[in-house]
Amino acid sequence: MDLNMANDTENKGFFEKLKAGIARTRKAFVKNIDEVLLGKRVIDQNLFEELEETLIMADVGPAFTYELIEKMKDQVKRKELGDAELLKKVLQDTIAETLRKSEAPLQIPQNGLFTIMVVGVNGTGKTTTIGKLAHNLKNNGMSVMLAAADTFRAAAIEQLEIWSKRVDVPLIKQKTGADPSAIVFDAILAAKSKGANVVIIDTAGRLHTKVNLMEELKKMKRIMGRELPGAPHETLLVLDATTGQNAVVQAKMFHDEIGVSGLILTKLDGTAKGGVIIGIARELNIPIRYIGIGEGLDDLKNFKSEEFVNALFEQDST
Ligand SMILES: Nc1nc2c(ncn2[C@@H]2O[C@H](COP(=O)(O)OP(=O)(O)OP(=O)(O)O)[C@@H](O)[C@H]2O)c(=O)[nH]1
Ligand SMILES: [Mg+2]
Incomplete structure (x- = not known):
């Protein structure tokens, strides 16, 4: 059974609470990423180094960081990414995809112990x-x-x-x-x-x-x-x-x-x-x-x- 029976109002309330709860992570992560990416005209090695450092500092781990940077470099090489701001979208999509794989709510059968x-x-x-x-x-x-x-x-x-x-x-x-x-x-x-x-x-x-x-x-x-x-x-x-x-x-x-x-x-x-x-x-x-x-x-x-x-x-x- 779905163990999350919260109604829409409760869901909204929880979303606000979640947002407030992870405010410090958002500051340490998204805001720092924005500082690195936004307003930059060229995507160069320097930018990737700064991004890598920011990701590591944000505790996302070396494996994720490495893969993401490689993926971005690849896309830049193939001229799919010309704008630093587009890198943020790649980051967000990669995070969403990574987290999606870990989503599997606990299912408890109605009967039995x-x-x-x-x-x-x-x-x-x-x-x-x-x-x-x-x-x-x-x-x-x-x-x-x-x-x-x-x-x-x-x-x-x-x-x-x-x-x-x-x-x-x-x-x-x-x-x-x-x-x-x-x-x-x-x-x-x-x-x-x-x-x-x-x-x-x-x-x-x-x-x-x-x-x-x-x-x-x-x-x-x-x-x-x-x-x-x-x-x-x-x-x-x-x-x-x-x-x-x-x-x-x-x-x-x-x-x-x-x-x-x-x-x-x-x-x-x-x-x-x-x-x-x-x-x-x-x-x-x-x-x-x-x-x-x-x-x-x-x-x-x-x-x-x-x-x-x-x-x-x-x-x-x-
Ligand atoms: N802010 C916050 N505090 C939490 C959360 N979960 C647990 N805590 C606090 O973390 C402290 C430790 O929690 P416990 O539940 O005693 O941890 P435990 O794993 O049972 O600890 P041991 O029995 O010593 O192994 C308590 O002060 C909790 O109130 C959380 O999601 N947020
Ligand atoms: Mg305990």
């Missing part, structure tokens, strides 16, 4: 995102359950409990230090017996070592698959946009280790590094499911590439 494991390094926004996602799914008529499998940090369970109360969905938990796989086991059992549609599992972002963390996540996946064929149905990796290129590195690492089926990019509000979404789309073959643009319940939204590109290139009203 769907399990979502949420992973990511500490502080990226896992627990907060789970609260927002539970709210979103509940509003779409699903019965949702949360599982507090981050048992490493004392405050982690409490934090998820606050969200579960706020959203009014049940929470499966044990004491700090308990085996996360035991919680996942309990949660699947409880969800089956209550006929819940979705279980969302919070996991630790940090253990004593990185190896420990990956081993623990793998074990949780194994236990889930044993208790419920196909589980986890979705492994969502939460990435923090403010970390720029680090987010790409983290995604590669998690994907290599445990396999990731979807991405969520948080904290797009208030960062100038939002261009990283383009690097993520270009360098990873993993759908971007949602984006986070704030700390509130309604600040998580399905990733829609066209909406994002429009918000990015929209002229700033200020």
